[in-house]
Amino acid sequence: xxxxxxxxxxxxxxxxxxxxxxxxxxxxxxxxxxxxxxxxxxxxxxxxxxxxxxxxxxxxxxxxxxxxxxxxxxxxxxxxxxxxxxxxxxxxxxxxxxxxxxxxxxxxxxxxxxxxxxxxxxxxxxxxxxxxxxxxxxxxxxxxxxxxxxxxxxxxxxxxxxxxxxxxxxxxxxxxxxxxxxxxxxxxxxxxxxxxxxxxxxxxxxxxxxxxxxxxxxxxxxxxxxxxxxxxxxxxxxxxxxxxxxxxxxxxxxxxxxxxxxxxxxxxxxxxxxxxxxxxxxxxxxxxxxxxxxxxxxxxxxxxxxxxxxxxxxxxxxxxxxxxxxxxxxxxxxxxxxxxxxxxxxxxxxxxxxxxxxxxxxxxxxxxxxxxxxxxxxxxxxxxxxxxx
Amino acid sequence: xxxxxxxxxxxxxxxxxxxxxxxxxxxxxxxxxxxxxxxxxxxxxxxxxxxxxxxxxxxxxxxxxxxxxxxxxxxxxxxxxxxxxxxxxxxxxxxxxxxxxxxxxxxxxxxxxxxxxxxxxxxxxxxxxxxxxxxxxxxxxxxxxxxxxxxxxxxxxxxxx
Numbered sequence: 001x002x003x004x005x006x007x008x009x010x011x012x013x014x015x016x017x018x019x020x021x022x023x024x025x026x027x028x029x030x031x032x033x034x035x036x037x038x039x040x041x042x043x044x045x046x047x048x049x050x051x052x053x054x055x056x057x058x059x060x061x062x063x064x065x066x067x068x069x070x071x072x073x074x075x076x077x078x079x080x081x082x083x084x085x086x087x088x089x090x091x092x093x094x095x096x097x098x099x100x101x102x103x104x105x106x107x108x109x110x111x112x113x114x115x116x117x118x119x120x121x122x123x124x125x126x127x128x129x130x131x132x133x134x135x136x137x138x139x140x141x142x143x144x145x146x147x148x149x150x151x152x153x154x155x156x157x158x159x160x161x162x163x164x165x166x167x168x169x170x171x172x173x174x175x176x177x178x179x180x181x182x183x184x185x186x187x188x189x190x191x192x193x194x195x196x197x198x199x200x201x202x203x204x205x206x207x208x209x210x211x212x213x214x215x216x217x218x219x220x221x222x223x224x225x226x227x228x229x230x231x232x233x234x235x236x237x238x239x240x241x242x243x244x245x246x247x248x249x250x251x252x253x254x255x256x257x258x259x260x261x262x263x264x265x266x267x268x269x270x271x272x273x274x275x276x277x278x279x280x281x282x283x284x285x286x287x288x289x290x291x292x293x294x295x296x297x298x299x300x301x302x303x304x305x306x307x308x309x310x311x312x313x314x315x316x317x318x319x320x321x322x323x324x325x326x327x328x329x330x331x332x333x334x335x336x337x338x339x340x341x342x343x344x345x346x347x348x349x350x351x352x353x354x355x356x357x358x359x360x361x362x363x364x365x366x367x368x369x370x371x372x373x374x375x376x377x378x379x380x381x382x383x384x385x386x387x388x389x
Numbered sequence: 390x391x392x393x394x395x396x397x398x399x400x401x402x403x404x405x406x407x408x409x410x411x412x413x414x415x416x417x418x419x420x421x422x423x424x425x426x427x428x429x430x431x432x433x434x435x436x437x438x439x440x441x442x443x444x445x446x447x448x449x450x451x452x453x454x455x456x457x458x459x460x461x462x463x464x465x466x467x468x469x470x471x472x473x474x475x476x477x478x479x480x481x482x483x484x485x486x487x488x489x490x491x492x493x494x495x496x497x498x499x500x501x502x503x504x505x506x507x508x509x510x511x512x513x514x515x516x517x518x519x520x521x522x523x524x525x526x527x528x529x530x531x532x533x534x535x536x537x538x539x540x541x542x543x544x545x546x547x548x549x550x
Binding site: 035038040042293297298300301303304305370374 | 407411
């Protein structure tokens with residue numbers, strides 16, 4: 001056995017495992033547990049997309065693609081992004097990646113120098129902080145819980161120092177489902193330009209917005225293209241989580257760096273996933289809309305039940321998560337989630353794993369069938385009543 | 390309105406309360422909309438979709454699709470003969486078609502013989518019927534948006550998403 005004490009990376013050892021993953025280990029093999037934990041669609045990928053991948057497999061299209069991704073796919077993405085007022089050249093400003101996660105990693109490593117500061121709006125998706133930390137930077141956490149779970153321009157500017165290199169945004173947000181209102185986003189854009197920092201905009205939930213909400217990309221504001229990195233992908237709206245297909249759009253000079261990292265670490269995204277995604281852009285809009293309506297209906301059902309139970313929560317504008325305030329039970333997020341899973345057989349994710357401002361909340365995903373949502377909320381109601389006594 | 394209809398088309402047993410919650414309306418509003426749909430004949434009835442292959446205790450079950458060529462009648466076109474056909478309880482569906490034949494009938498019976506007998510005795514002898522072609526259904530894969538052969542299972546595993 002290798003007993004050398006320094007055989008593992010000291011840096012990597014300091015990175016904690018994902019708090020979401022840890023919770024799921026508890027439910028493996030327990031059939032009576034209803035999971036509101038999984039952050040992925042409950043629909044399979046639309047058949048036309050699966051069938052397209054099948055066709056290409058059959059044809060023997062199993063090679064690498066260009067490091068950039070298939071030309072037709074990048075052209076399709078370029079056209080698709082125009083509906084959000086974004087203008088990126090398929091030639092050298094769009095790169096197809098292995099999900100948004102790879103894109104986040106590649107971009108962070110391409111812009112950050114040791115000692116830089118990056119502002120991360122929390123609570124947020126669990127990969128941002130570890131990937132940034134690996135770049136030996138200082139994480140500056142912006143707690144959005146006091147401002148409706150979205151960052152304000154004022155709060156962002158208050159945290160900017162000469163060392164600030166980047167701002168990480170996600171709207172609609174995982175885990176809260178909140179969107180940054182367009183006028184606030186415009187103000188944030190002004191701050192970004194004034195201080196010349198990058199903004200990483202994770203827009204993977206852009207199609208899943210409800211009621212009158214419309215997705216707004218910070219990259220669409222005047223002069224913002226020079227400062228914006230758009231991160232997006234097919235996982236959520238097209239129900240393609242397992243295909244691992246995302247993309248990043250940014251100015252050419254940054255793309256040269258991101259592209260190098262991508263070609264050395266991944267070469268390219270899987271070709272059949274790329275063909276399936278392309279088919280998604282061509283034909284899946286009606287199915288995406290059907291899924292969106294279905295998520296909206298389930299969100300509405302949850303809204304009503306949480307109101308009846310008396311657990312405060314901001315109704316999500318998008319994505320498929322409810323971020324629920326459980327402080328009235330007197331329990332911490334971890335205690336609440338652990339008790340709920342052990343004694344009431346419902347899995348949710350404790351809010352503290354998503355960073356500052358998440359303590360006192362739990363994330364409930366509503367991408368689950370209606371009957372299960374109703375039963376899960378009945379069980380949550382039981383627990384809340386038991387603990388409030 | 391259409392949203393309520395779509396929900397019911399997928400699951401007619403959803404309660405008015407649930408539909409109300411899902412569409413952000415009041416239960417009374419939803420009930421009124423559904424009543425209107427019923428009164429207007431938009432919603433014809435609520436029925437269970439049964440997979441006959443899964444019923445072990447009933448008699449055997451045979452379905453056939455029959456293509457019929459007919460000579461249209463001077464006053465009634467195809468409607469007169471169509472009415473004479475759909476009134477038989479064995480006829481489960483009837484469509485007027487474009488293309489190589491005129492009417493498509495779907496018949497159900499307990500045996501091959503029963504269906505064949507019905508076609509020979511009742512359908513082909515109707516005045517105006519020029520020819521019939523009978524195709525027996527061997528297996529139902531999907532009907533009216535419902536898949537008969539699929540196994541439903543939530544395969545999602547917890548990951549870091």
